[in-house]
Amino acid sequence: MELKITCIPGDGIGPEIVGEARKVLDKVAKCYGHRIQYTNILMGGASIDVHGIPLTEEAVETAKAADAVLMGSIGGDTTTSPWYKLPPNQRPEAGLLAIRKALNLFANLRPAILYEELAKACPLREEISAHGFDMLIMRELTGGLYFGERKTIEENGIRKATDTLVYDENEIRRIAIKGFDIAKKRRKKVTSVDKANVLDSSRLWRSVVEEVAKDYPEVTLEHMLVDNCAMQLVKDPAQFDVILTENMFGDILSDEASMVTGSIGMLASASLNDTKFGLYEPSHGSAPDIAGKNIANPIATVLSAAMMLRFTFDLDKEADAVEAAVKQVLKEGYRTSDIMSEGCKKVSCTQMGDLLAERIS
Ligand code: NAD
Ligand code: IPM
Ligand code: MN
Numbered sequence: 001m002e003l004k005i006t007c008i009p010g011d012g013i014g015p016e017i018v019g020e021a022r023k024v025l026d027k028v029a030k031c032y033g034h035r036i037q038y039t040n041i042l043m044g045g046a047s048i049d050v051h052g053i054p055l056t057e058e059a060v061e062t063a064k065a066a067d068a069v070l071m072g073s074i075g076g077d078t079t080t081s082p083w084y085k086l087p088p089n090q091r092p093e094a095g096l097l098a099i100r101k102a103l104n105l106f107a108n109l110r111p112a113i114l115y116e117e118l119a120k121a122c123p124l125r126e127e128i129s130a131h132g133f134d135m136l137i138m139r140e141l142t143g144g145l146y147f148g149e150r151k152t153i154e155e156n157g158i159r160k161a162t163d164t165l166v167y168d169e170n171e172i173r174r175i176a177i178k179g180f181d182i183a184k185k186r187r188k189k190v191t192s193v194d195k196a197n198v199l200d201s202s203r204l205w206r207s208v209v210e211e212v213a214k215d216y217p218e219v220t221l222e223h224m225l226v227d228n229c230a231m232q233l234v235k236d237p238a239q240f241d242v243i244l245t246e247n248m249f250g251d252i253l254s255d256e257a258s259m260v261t262g263s264i265g266m267l268a269s270a271s272l273n274d275t276k277f278g279l280y281e282p283s284h285g286s287a288p289d290i291a292g293k294n295i296a297n298p299i300a301t302v303l304s305a306a307m308m309l310r311f312t313f314d315l316d317k318e319a320d321a322v323e324a325a326v327k328q329v330l331k332e333g334y335r336t337s338d339i340m341s342e343g344c345k346k347v348s349c350t351q352m353g354d355l356l357a358e359r360i361s
Contacts, residue, residue, distance in 0.1 A: 003037070298356075
């Protein structure tokens with residue numbers, strides 16, 4: 001099969017982790033008889049440095065022409081990088097938001113799984129981590145606070161900033177349908193997370209999710225307030241199957257969920273629309289503090305590439321092989337520094353990529 005993949009290496013550790021994911025994909029292609037045609041585009045700071053803006057129209061067109069996009073991460077140190085002296089709509093993150101919108105990637109799937117082998121890297125007490133967990137955070141990605149109107153004004157010498165949180169029922173319905181469809185194939189439980197005790201947008205969210213649930217009698221629906229959910233994620237993560245939530249809550253909760261898996265370097269993601277196209281990226285950022293040191297964990301990106309094989313290309317066997325390679329390498333005791341624990345063998349980013357590629361046959 002011919003796979004057309006556009007890569008966005010991005011900034012910071014982005015090029016390092018995308019390089020390792022490509023190594024793994026190339027090995028998959030070799031072993032299973034596929035041909036991969038890569039194109040590269042610039043986004044974020046890398047695009048600002050060359051084009052003066054974080055995403056060009058040509059870059060979007062190149063991404064659209066591919067079957068899928070494999071992304072690293074964008075952005076710099078938000079306190080020291082000169083990119084953050086630019087107006088907000090010209091900063092690196094504006095490129096990411098623009099590509100999500102341009103490709104209509106409204107469904108962001110972030111699986112948080114505690115691998116048995118990483119129980120020691122999980123910061124939770126042993127009696128909690130012993131149960132393991134496997135949850136999927138389904139985050140709405142093209143609405144809410146991220147895309148509402150915002151402004152900063154000065155009124156009578158007082159600076160005042162506004163961000164707007166808007167959802168219409170269609171935006172809620174389409175992500176809820178995706179959430180229930182996926183839950184049907186998993187453990188059949190949806191936890192819809194909102195702040196319905198305060199926000200109108202959450203009250204609408206809750207009622208639309210209730211309406212959608214009627215078409216899925218086999219799936220159990222529960223509602224949970226977001227503050228409680230933040231607490232439950234560390235108290236008893238095994239209770240969750242699919243967490244369905246809006247953009248901002250999903251952003252925060254997925255970073256929290258990632259840490260209970262051992263490290264944010266383990267959390268993959270897929271951003272999907274209603275076609276087979278997808279943008280696949282780790283949930284973490286460009287980690288400027290460790291960029292260029294060859295110590296980043298490439299597993300989140302490698303697992304995102306596995307999600308690409310599964311969702312966009314329907315290559316389940318190949319995706320299984322990548323996931324099995326991750327488990328195997330962890331079982332053999334190899335660890336990047338973020339997931340290192342006593343008695344394990346510390347490896348660099350590139351060594352981890354080599355090991356993963358070698359385990360695919
Ligand atoms: P971050 O996720 O980049 O880093 C948070 C911490 O996690 C750091 O200590 C970092 O070293 C560590 N970390 C992250 N990924 C790692 C990996 N693969 N292996 C080992 N350690 C890892 O978050 P931040 O520091 O808040 O943000 C840095 C920049 O990244 C900002 O400009 C932000 O806007 C951007 N960002 C981009 C994305 C994206 O491209 N999707 C996501 C989140 C943040
Ligand atoms: C993520 C990131 C982005 C987000 C930023 C960089 C705009 O944190 O993908 O989780 O908030 O969506
Ligand atoms: Mn985030």
